[in-house]
Amino acid sequence: MRRLLLAVFTLISIAVQAQENGEDKLGSWHMYFGTNHIADKWSIHTEAQLRYYEQAKNFNQLLLRTGLNYHIDPNSIATAGYAYIETDGTFPENPKRANAREHRIFEQFILKNKVWELLFEHRYRLEQRFISQTNILSDPEQDLGRTEHRARYRLQMTVPLTDIFFLNFYDEIFINLQNEAFDQNRLYAAVGLNVTHNLSVQAGYLKNHFRTVNYDRLQVAVFYNPDLRKLFK
Numbered sequence: 001m002r003r004l005l006l007a008v009f010t011l012i013s014i015a016v017q018a019q020e021n022g023e024d025k026l027g028s029w030h031m032y033f034g035t036n037h038i039a040d041k042w043s044i045h046t047e048a049q050l051r052y053y054e055q056a057k058n059f060n061q062l063l064l065r066t067g068l069n070y071h072i073d074p075n076s077i078a079t080a081g082y083a084y085i086e087t088d089g090t091f092p093e094n095p096k097r098a099n100a101r102e103h104r105i106f107e108q109f110i111l112k113n114k115v116w117e118l119l120f121e122h123r124y125r126l127e128q129r130f131i132s133q134t135n136i137l138s139d140p141e142q143d144l145g146r147t148e149h150r151a152r153y154r155l156q157m158t159v160p161l162t163d164i165f166f167l168n169f170y171d172e173i174f175i176n177l178q179n180e181a182f183d184q185n186r187l188y189a190a191v192g193l194n195v196t197h198n199l200s201v202q203a204g205y206l207k208n209h210f211r212t213v214n215y216d217r218l219q220v221a222v223f224y225n226p227d228l229r230k231l232f233k
Contacts, residue, residue, distance in 0.1 A: 043229075049063040
């Protein structure tokens with residue numbers, strides 16, 4: 001329990017110090033993730049995220065994502081899927097002041113391994129992004145459509161504290177496959193709680209670093225993974 005209290009204190013300390021760059025408000029992301037088995041080797045990924053410039057207000061972005069997973073073995077998963085993203089860029093601190101709507105196709109591969117009690121996950125993802133954008137400062141009627149391609153790599157580590165509590169950390173880098181290579185980097189730390197065998201929650205802090213600005217975000221995530229195989233038999 002002392003390790004858990006130390007972890008919570010560390011996260012709070014980071015969040016308090018996180019106001020130094022980017023915007024002057026600590027934003028929040030509210031997220032749901034699901035992996036639902038429909039066969040021994042197949043499952044469906046479901047995901048929804050609401051992202052805000054401030055704490056649950058001043059809407060920034062809606063993200064909906066789904067995909068079909070093929071479980072090669074217990075430690076490796078291949079996925080192909082689709083995501084829809086809608087971004088409100090009218091917030092005054094956004095220099096581009098652009099609204100965007102994006103349809104995204106993605107392919108990813110996950111590898112898992114265990115070192116002592118530490119659980120590691122490597123996620124490799126490719127994205128084909130079809131973006132429709134309007135700039136409210138210059139010409140709100142003009143559709144600045146474009147197609148972009150991006151690669152992502154995330155290294156995640158989960159540290160079990162007890163059967164119920166755990167810590168979760170990851171770092172993810174985004175690389176553009178056109179123009180300037182660096183897109184963004186996300187550094188994350190959280191405390192997690194296993195509610196049941198297929199339901200867990202996490203509360204944590206994210207530092208989202210872009211080329212010219214950093215954003216600080218508190219995150220609350222729910223992971224719910226009911227087994228749906230009985231429905232498909």
